[in-house]
Amino acid sequence: MEQSSYVLKLYVTDITPAIQRAIETLRSFCDDELTGCYDFQVIDIREHPQLAENERILAVPTLIKELPPPIRRVIGDLSDRDRVLFGLDLQSG
Numbered sequence: 001m002e003q004s005s006y007v008l009k010l011y012v013t014d015i016t017p018a019i020q021r022a023i024e025t026l027r028s029f030c031d032d033e034l035t036g037c038y039d040f041q042v043i044d045i046r047e048h049p050q051l052a053e054n055e056r057i058l059a060v061p062t063l064i065k066e067l068p069p070p071i072r073r074v075i076g077d078l079s080d081r082d083r084v085l086f087g088l089d090l091q092s093g
Contacts, residue, residue, distance in 0.1 A: 006030070006038040007066040008088075010078075011045055011057045019061060022078035026063070029081065033090070063088065 008026065012019050023042060030038045045052035045060060055064065058075075065072040065088040074087040 005067055006034050006090075008038065008040045009055075009064045009066065010040070010042045011052055011055065011060055011062045011064070012042060013045055013060050015042075015044075018079065022061065022063075022084075025078070025081050026084070029085065029090070065090065 008030070010019075010023065010026070015023075027040060030040055043051055045057060055062075061076070061078055063074045063078060063084065070089070072088045074084050078084050
């Protein structure tokens with residue numbers, strides 16, 4: 001990997017059309033701006049309740065940027081790309 005590694009985790013309870021669009025938008029951004037230096041995971045809290053408990057997930061969807069510090073969270077509507085990127089402190093190149 002390059003200098004910076006980004007770790008993004010999206011916690012969901014179901015893959016709805018809105019969540020699918022958010023996943024596609026996030027992957028598109030990561031492919032364009034973080035090429036080769038990111039890990040993006042989608043975690044269904046029904047299948048992995050302990051992970052959700054460990055992260056103290058209270059609402060879904062919740063997107064967490066674990067690396068690089070600081071940790072950032074965006075909870076709820078992920079349809080506004082600019083809002084999500086601002087909330088995660090990710091800026092396009």
